[in-house]
Amino acid sequence: MTDDPRDLRTRRRLATHREIHEAALDLFEEQGVRETTVQQIAERAGVSQRTFFRHFETKEQAGLPGHHRLARMVEELEPPAGDPAGTLRHIERATALALAADDPELREHRRVALLFAREPELLVLAAAREKALITRLRERLSAPPADLDPTAALLVAEIAVAVWRTTWERWGERTAAGEEVDPVDLYRECSDRLRALFP
Template identity: 40%
Template sequence: MTETVLRERRRRQTEREIGDAALLLFEQQGVDGTTVDDIARAAGVSARTFFRYFPSKERAALVPHTELDERVEEMLDSLVADRPLLEQLEEVWCEILVALDDGRSEPGRLLLRVRRLMRSEPALRLAAIGYDEERVDALVERLRVLLGVDDDLGPRLAVTTAAVVVGVALDRWADARDAGRPVDLLATYAEARRLLRESVSP
C-alpha cells in the first residue's frame, strides 16, 4: 500500500471521527449548544485540525459515508452520453437507496440521524443546502464535459430534478418512521418518480 493511499485513508478516518463526534454532540445538546472546541475535544483533535477538514461545525455533521461515496463515484464514472441522463441518475440513486437498506445499514442509519436532526436544527439544514449546491455544481460540470456540451442547462435540469425527487422520498420516509408508520424507502422513491412522470406527461 502506497504512502499516498495510507495518507488518504488516515485523512478519511479523521474526517469520519470528527463527523461522528459532531453528530453525537448535536443530538445531545443541539447545534447552538455545541462549539467547535467541543467537537474537536470529543474527536481527539485540535480546533486547528478541525478547520483543516471543515469550514464550520455544521458541515462536520454532513460527512458522506466513505464506502458509499466511493461506490457513487464509480457509478458516475460509468455514465454514458448516449442514454437519457435523468434515467441514468435515477439508477444511481436507486443503488444508493438499496445500500441504505431502509435505515438498517451503517450509511442508512447515519443518513436517518442527519435528516432527523436537520428538521429541528435550521442551521444544519442551511449548511446541508449549501453543501448540496456545491456537490450539484461539481456534478453538473462533470456531466457537461461528459456530454460534450457548452451549456450546462440540460445536465443541471437532470441533476436537480433527480435530487429533488429523492429528497422528497427521503423526507417522506424519515417522517413516516418517526410517526410510527414506516414506509419502504425504495417503494416511496419509485412512487415519487411515477408521480413526477405523470405530472409532465401529456
C-alpha cells in the same frame, strides 16, 4: 515491506476527519445543533480545536456527511444518448440501486435525515454540498454518451438531485412522525409523483 508515509498520513487524516464527524453527529443527536459547541465536538473526538478547524470550517459542516453514494453513482453513470427523459429515468434506476444497499454510509444518511427533520437550518448547508453534485452531473450529461445540450443537462441534473433531497427530507419527516418507510420505496414514490405532477 513498510507503508508509504504519505499513505499513513492520509489514513490518519481521514480517520481523524471521520472521528470528528461522528462526534459532531452524536452530539447533535444528543443535545441539538445550537447547544453543541466546537469545543465539545473536539473533546468527544479527542482532538484540539485547532485540529477541528483543519478539517471543518463550522460545527454544522462537521455533522453533515458528503454525498459519497450519490457522487459514486454520478461517476459510474452511463446514460443513453441525447434523450433527457430517458436520461432522467436512467438516473432514477441507478439512484434506486444506490439506495438499496445497506451499509454504514446509508445508515448515516438516515441519521442525518432525522436531524434535518429536527434541525431544518442544516438544510441550507446541505444545499451548498448538493450544488457540487449538480455541477458534476451536468458535466457528465453534457459529455458523451448523453450529449445533452447545456440547458437540458442542467435541468436533468437539478431534478435528479432534487428528488434525492426530497426523498431524504420526507424520510426524516415521516420517520420522526413514527412511520416506518423504506428509502428505496420513498424514492420511487417521489419519482412517480414528479412524473404525475409534470407528465
